[in-house]
Amino acid sequence: xxxKNISRRNLIKTGTLFAVSATSGxxxxxxxxxxxxxxxEEQTHTLPFRISLNTSTLMAxxxxxxxxxxxxxxxxxxxxxxxxxxxMTYLDQGGSTxxxxxxxQEGNLKLENIIGxxxxxxxxxxxxxxxxxxxxxxxxxxxxxxGSHIAAPxxxxxxxxxxxxxxxxDRYKAILDxxxxxxxxxxxxxxxxxxxxxxxxxxxxxIATGHPKASILLDFYHVYRGGNSWxxxxxxxxxxxxxxxxxxxxxxxxxxxLTDADRVLPGKGVCPFDYVVPKLYEAGFRGxxxxxxxxxxxWESMDADTLLKKSFESSVLxxxxxxxxxxxx
Numbered sequence: 001x002x003x004k005n006i007s008r009r010n011l012i013k014t015g016t017l018f019a020v021s022a023t024s025g026x027x028x029x030x031x032x033x034x035x036x037x038x039x040x041e042e043q044t045h046t047l048p049f050r051i052s053l054n055t056s057t058l059m060a061x062x063x064x065x066x067x068x069x070x071x072x073x074x075x076x077x078x079x080x081x082x083x084x085x086x087x088m089t090y091l092d093q094g095g096s097t098x099x100x101x102x103x104x105q106e107g108n109l110k111l112e113n114i115i116g117x118x119x120x121x122x123x124x125x126x127x128x129x130x131x132x133x134x135x136x137x138x139x140x141x142x143x144x145x146x147g148s149h150i151a152a153p154x155x156x157x158x159x160x161x162x163x164x165x166x167x168x169x170d171r172y173k174a175i176l177d178x179x180x181x182x183x184x185x186x187x188x189x190x191x192x193x194x195x196x197x198x199x200x201x202x203x204x205x206x207i208a209t210g211h212p213k214a215s216i217l218l219d220f221y222h223v224y225r226g227g228n229s230w231x232x233x234x235x236x237x238x239x240x241x242x243x244x245x246x247x248x249x250x251x252x253x254x255x256x257x258l259t260d261a262d263r264v265l266p267g268k269g270v271c272p273f274d275y276v277v278p279k280l281y282e283a284g285f286r287g288x289x290x291x292x293x294x295x296x297x298x299w300e301s302m303d304a305d306t307l308l309k310k311s312f313e314s315s316v317l318x319x320x321x322x323x324x325x326x327x328x329x
Contacts, residue, residue: 047323048281051315052079052112054245054292055086057307060299065090066103073107075308079288080109081243084116084138087145097144104146111147112243112288113187113217114138119156120186121171127156128171135175139182149242151217152186157195165201169208176211187242189217192225192258199228203236219245219292220271221263224255230276238285246289246315248273260294265310266318273318278326291315 053072055065063071065086072080090100104111116138118131135150142150152175154160160168175186190202199218206214218241223233248269249255250262266273291311298307 047316047319048286049319050078050110050112050288051076051246051312051319052081052110052243052288052290053077053308053311054081054115054290055083056115057291057293057311058304059294060296061304063304066095066100069100069103069107069109071304071308073103073109075305075312077308077312078108078110079112079243079290080104081113081115081151081290081292082111084114084141084150087114087141091141097141101145110288111142111145112290113149113151114142114147115151117153117155120152120175121154121168122156124156128174132175132178135186136178136182139178139184139186143183148183149185149187151189153189153191154194154196159195160201165204166208169205172205172214173209173211176209176214179213185213185215185242187215187217190219190222190226192219192222192227197222197226197228199223199226199233199236215240215242217241217243217245219247220276221245221247221249221258221260221292224249224271225258227255230272230279233276234279234283236283238280238283238287241280241285241287243288243290244280244285245292247271247292261296263293263295265293265298265314266291267314274322274325277319277322278328281323281326281328289315289319 053075055068055072058068058071065082068082068086069080087100091097116135118134119127120131120135122128122131139150142148152172172188179185188196188202188206190196190199196202202216206216216236222245223230246266247263248266248271249258250264251270253262293311302310
């Protein structure tokens with residue numbers, strides 16, 4: 001191959017770019033990776049997980065969705081989670097799902113998941129009906145783009161009623177059934193400050209659906225923010241989790257006072273990755289760790305490309321170290 005045909009993306013994939021950054025980690029503010037047989041210099045495809053990017057991380061830069069895809073691909077990520085509102089803006093301005101699908105393919109990016117919001121679990125039957133219609137439309141768009149999952153947080157409820165857990169499961173099953181006509185699976189999302197903030201409640205709802213494609217979307221920050229324990233997270237079947245949001249959280253303020261804006265880059269907080277990641281690995285998780293940040297300080301101090309670079313590199317280093325120290329990889 002002629003050197004003039006080697007793109008930045010290919011340089012990243014073959015390790016040329018990351019080999020430099022991995023050996024100069026202290027200059028970037030990250031600890032140097034310990035010496036081992038793990039080839040973390042090959043940026044991706046060396047870990048048993050995909051490293052992806054939730055475009056909330058780029059929110060403040062106000063980039064069109066097609067530009068988001070280009071930048072995420074150039075930074076070396078394996079996949080991307082896009083926001084439905086950004087997709088709809090692009091379509092409303094004359095863009096097409098075909099062009100977005102082509103950009104994803106050109107960037108060698110897997111469309112991990114779409115972030116959307118609908119009141120599918122509302123106690124109001126009319127709102128649930130409208131939510132079904134909204135989801136059906138969004139799912140068809142996702143399918144046209146080559147995706148297969150959409151996040152399904154519980155909206156419109158301030159708390160869950162223990163006596164209604166089967167009813168919540170039935171409501172989740174109702175949107176899972178849309179997969180038969182759209183080919184897209186809604187993933188039940190845990191929110192640490194929302195009604196569905198306990199992993200145990202997620203598991204109860206998912207199991208009670210009796211649906212073979214029911215699954216859960218977890219997030220390092222939200223698991224902690226919701227007061228959950230990491231000790232039993234491996235009770236879940238990790239192979240059924242398509243994606244998990246990647247971030248870190250500080251020691252202060254206390255977990256119940258944290259906000260989305262407090263999320264920090266992996267390795268910059270107190271999340272026990274060395275304990276949790278091997279548990280997830282042993283439980284069968286082989287999906288995507290998708291970086292999701294809302295940190296105003298990062299937006300004010302870095303441009304989009306710098307934040308993407310640090311998001312990718314910090315994730316690779318944290319995950320590599322966790323698996324190395326556990327002797328898992």
